[in-house]
Amino acid sequence: MDKVFIKDLTVLATIGAYEWEKEIKQKLLIDLEMAWDNKPAAQSDDLSLALDYASVSQAVSDLVTGQAHELVETVAEKVANLVIQQFSVPWIKVTINKPGAVPFASNVGVQIQREQKDYLS
Numbered sequence: 001m002d003k004v005f006i007k008d009l010t011v012l013a014t015i016g017a018y019e020w021e022k023e024i025k026q027k028l029l030i031d032l033e034m035a036w037d038n039k040p041a042a043q044s045d046d047l048s049l050a051l052d053y054a055s056v057s058q059a060v061s062d063l064v065t066g067q068a069h070e071l072v073e074t075v076a077e078k079v080a081n082l083v084i085q086q087f088s089v090p091w092i093k094v095t096i097n098k099p100g101a102v103p104f105a106s107n108v109g110v111q112i113q114r115e116q117k118d119y120l121s
């Protein structure tokens, strides 16, 4: 399976379950792995046939910064839904990293995998 990926997409978000977190911005680093057939784009050298990682990055960044969320789980789910629906991606792995959330851990977060309803059936 071919993939397109985005690593460490950095967004400053209102994210957190506690009241004090609703008053500040915190850094989230977002990793995406997306199934995509890269052959048509490679054979034609045509961006319109590629999964445009710049467009995906912009859409995800807009989504995550546009609204406050309590849980990184919610952010992961919304990001997966957006990319599957808006970019017709059949399968996605989303990792939401919230470094700095736990003082003695270098990183914490969640990872999910989602697919289009009819993918692989």
Ligand SMILES: Nc1nc2c(c(=O)[nH]1)N=C([C@H](O)[C@@H](O)CO)CN2
Binding pocket: 015, 016, 017, 018, 021, 070, 071, 072, 073, 098, 101, 102
């Ligand atoms: N599984 C999760 N655990 C926790 C989350 C979360 O989003 N998912 N969030 C918090 C707090 O917001 C934390 O980041 C503040 O330090 C705690 N646990």
